[in-house]
Amino acid sequence: MGRLIRRAGPSSATPRVLRPALFRGAAGCGAVLLLIAGSGSAQHPASAGGSGAPSSRAVAATAAAAISQARAPASFQQIIIPDLLVVAPTGLTGKQIASLDKIGGVRNLIAFDGAEIKAGNHQVSVIGVNPSTFRSWVPLQTASDQAFWTALSSGQFVASPTASASLDLRQGASYQLTGATRRSAKFGASASLGIGEVDLLVNTQLSRELGLVHSVAALISAPGVSTQTLTTDVSSVLGPSGKIVNLRQQQVSKPASPSTPAATQSSGLPTSYLQLFQESAADYCPGLSWTVLAAIGQIESADGTNDGPSSAGALGPMQFEPSTWAIWGTDGFGQTGPPNIMDPYDAVPSAARLLCADGATAGGSDSLAGAIFDYNHATWYVNEVLSLAAEYGQDY
Numbered sequence: 267m268g269r270l271i272r273r274a275g276p277s278s279a280t281p282r283v284l285r286p287a288l289f290r291g292a293a294g295c296g297a298v299l300l301l302i303a304g305s306g307s308a309q310h311p312a313s314a315g316g317s318g319a320p321s322s323r324a325v326a327a328t329a330a331a332a333i334s335q336a337r338a339p340a341s342f343q344q345i346i347i348p349d350l351l352v353v354a355p356t357g358l359t360g361k362q363i364a365s366l367d368k369i370g371g372v373r374n375l376i377a378f379d380g381a382e383i384k385a386g387n388h389q390v391s392v393i394g395v396n397p398s399t400f401r402s403w404v405p406l407q408t409a410s411d412q413a414f415w416t417a418l419s420s421g422q423f424v425a426s427p428t429a430s431a432s433l434d435l436r437q438g439a440s441y442q443l444t445g446a447t448r449r450s451a452k453f454g455a456s457a458s459l460g461i462g463e464v465d466l467l468v469n470t471q472l473s474r475e476l477g478l479v480h481s482v483a484a485l486i487s488a489p490g491v492s493t494q495t496l497t498t499d500v501s502s503v504l505g506p507s508g509k510i511v512n513l514r515q516q517q518v519s520k521p522a523s524p525s526t527p528a529a530t531q532s533s534g535l536p537t538s539y540l541q542l543f544q545e546s547a548a549d550y551c552p553g554l555s556w557t558v559l560a561a562i563g564q565i566e567s568a569d570g571t572n573d574g575p576s577s578a579g580a581l582g583p584m585q586f587e588p589s590t591w592a593i594w595g596t597d598g599f600g601q602t603g604p605p606n607i608m609d610p611y612d613a614v615p616s617a618a619r620l621l622c623a624d625g626a627t628a629g630g631s632d633s634l635a636g637a638i639f640d641y642n643h644a645t646w647y648v649n650e651v652l653s654l655a656a657e658y659g660q661d662y
Contacts (some may be wrong), residue, residue, distance in 0.1 A: 346650075347654060348485040349512075351511040362503055375486050379472065392478065397415050404457075410578075412596050413455055423443065426459050445477045446476060540560070554618060563617075583613050586617075590614060590620070
């Protein structure tokens, strides 16, 4: 869209919330993102690992109201996979948040501020969050990017990769965010947010200064509850003005890409990630539920969407470290030749083989948990894999 143009003065109007097609009619103050200065390189932010920050049901009532501290959240405890994004155009009330939290099967809920803004002549979206609590709600690779969270916590704004590219944002450059008031903020980093409707992210302090709509939206995680039941229950709380976006992955397979299984039925190869997980479990670790492989694939790379390298150097759709791949890399389905860490036809069978060797089918839940722990040494990871695997088992 080219470089952003300067516009004079903050708007006195009330902002609309996020994208008009999804959040039209919300109260707020129209905002404009303006380039005001900027030196700073276009280099990508460095990644660093992290583990262990609070995230619980209590977050629902406090996350959007909490003022971000001027320090980076040092770690996170778990990754929470959201099932629904809910929006209340005038903001969720405390009573609504409490009611949503009490819906049967809801395990986690987080509310946050937001508004639809303009970048030049283009509408984009911004949400205001507490970095320490929101960190558990993004994809694993983003949650592990310490530079991303350091930038956000220090008062810089961050963006999705798509928004960063289309707005021609430069890391370290200063921009003006204009809402109810005008504030200058540096662009800190970009990373996948896992919510396609969101372009920019600010901390709660900057959100308040900009006048974003308080508690305008929430993410809900309720694995094990059917989408229809969850949507019905949430709708009864929100009322007719509320809007709901289904974030739950409806099927494990994804559109074909150069790194995605896309063979025809006549080839005899798996034609989707769903089939690849099923056949890999059956062929390379009999007795292992394919849902465990599906959960690991989703958490590690969103089924090949983020192939790395991670901060630890892990690569491919199943995120193997090269040293581990050298031992367990398997020439699985498809073309013969040296195992390719980036090829899901090799990576998924290799993960099944590794889990089997680590005792995944030795008997009992403890054996399976131990094998998953060996795959990634974190208790939260084991819990998240098992939880998501159970969800896949129910959905399919």
